[in-house]
Structure formats: C-alpha cells, structure tokens
Amino acid sequence: MNNLIWLLRASKWARNPPSPRMVKLVLAIVALAAALVVLEKLGWWPDWARLEHGRGVRLPR
Structure with a gap:
C-alpha cells in the first residue's frame, strides 16, 4: 500500500513539478x-555549541 502512495505522489509531481x-x-x-x-x-564545531548531556539512550562508542 505504501508503494501506491509514493506512486501517486510521483505522478502528482510529474504533472505539477516544483x-x-x-x-x-x-x-x-x-x-x-x-x-x-x-x-x-x-x-x-565550537565547544559552546556542543550538547553536554543529551536526552535519550547513551550508546557506547
């Protein structure tokens, strides 16, 4: 079903391009x-623009 939606969207863009x-x-x-x-x-990237403690799960590097 999702492929049909993308096909319809592509046909709309083909008829009315941006x-x-x-x-x-x-x-x-x-x-x-x-x-x-x-x-x-x-x-x-400047140090002042870095996020120290972000939200969410921390993954080990």
Whole structure:
C-alpha cells in the first residue's frame, strides 16, 4: 500500500513539478545541513555549541 502512495505522489509531481525557486531552496537547506555535518566531523564545531548531556539512550562508542 505504501508503494501506491509514493506512486501517486510521483505522478502528482510529474504533472505539477516544483518551481525552480523551491528546488533552489531545498538544495540550499541540504547543502547547509551537509556543511554542518562536515564541520562537526572535522572537529571545527565550537565547544559552546556542543550538547553536554543529551536526552535519550547513551550508546557506547
């Protein structure tokens, strides 16, 4: 059933594609998120912006 929903959504997008402005907005958000992940992985994320005690289950590294 889930595949049918995605097929209907894809057909809707094929008939009414998003505007170029919306595509640029989504790509900018994805690029910003990727840049934040890269900064964190390289260790360039500032200490004041790190979370000391997060909520949820702690998994050992």
